[in-house]
Amino acid sequence: MPEPAAGPGPGADGWRHRDVETRPSAIAGRGLFAVRDLAGATVVLRLARATVAGGRVDLLGAGFPNHGCDAVLGWADDRALATMGEVAAGTELVADYAMSISEPGWYLRCHCPSYRCRQMVEGGDWQIPQLQRRYAGWWAPPVRRLIEAGRAET
Numbered sequence: 001m002p003e004p005a006a007g008p009g010p011g012a013d014g015w016r017h018r019d020v021e022t023r024p025s026a027i028a029g030r031g032l033f034a035v036r037d038l039a040g041a042t043v044v045l046r047l048a049r050a051t052v053a054g055g056r057v058d059l060l061g062a063g064f065p066n067h068g069c070d071a072v073l074g075w076a077d078d079r080a081l082a083t084m085g086e087v088a089a090g091t092e093l094v095a096d097y098a099m100s101i102s103e104p105g106w107y108l109r110c111h112c113p114s115y116r117c118r119q120m121v122e123g124g125d126w127q128i129p130q131l132q133r134r135y136a137g138w139w140a141p142p143v144r145r146l147i148e149a150g151r152a153e154t
């Protein structure tokens with residue numbers, strides 16, 4: 001059974017891993033951080049509802065991870081975010097919003113510390129082939145279906 005949320009989570013009945021907490025972030029506001037080392041494929045956050053269905057990040061609410069252009073988290077299913085690899089204690093758990101947003105006209109200015117920072121993150125970034133390869137297997141299901149449909153056409 002899941003543990004109860006350790007603090008304000010995304011949505012009224014969202015769930016958060018007990019070894020993660022929100023702290024002030026160098027990227028923006030508050031972020032989600034690993035308190036202890038985490039193994040790969042650890043589910044750290046489960047949303048109260050499948051808010052990624054419409055690809056709109058503004059519906060995700062407080063407690064959702066910050067965007068980072070070199071993601072630590074990927075989507076285990078349409079509600080759960082998991083570590084894509086081993087994570088050291090103290091790491092900010094960022095998600096690449098491209099993995100869950102497919103909204104034309106949406107954008108976010110990014111100043112994350114990654115050398116991969118795209119600076120302007122847009123609602124069509126899921127179409128970037130390098131991102132499709134880097135995050136293979138970790139896309140939010142609605143966006144994964146778009147990628148698969150695109151492959152089927154070519």
Ligand SMILES: [Zn+2]
Nearest residue numbers: 069110112117
């Ligand atoms: Zn960035």
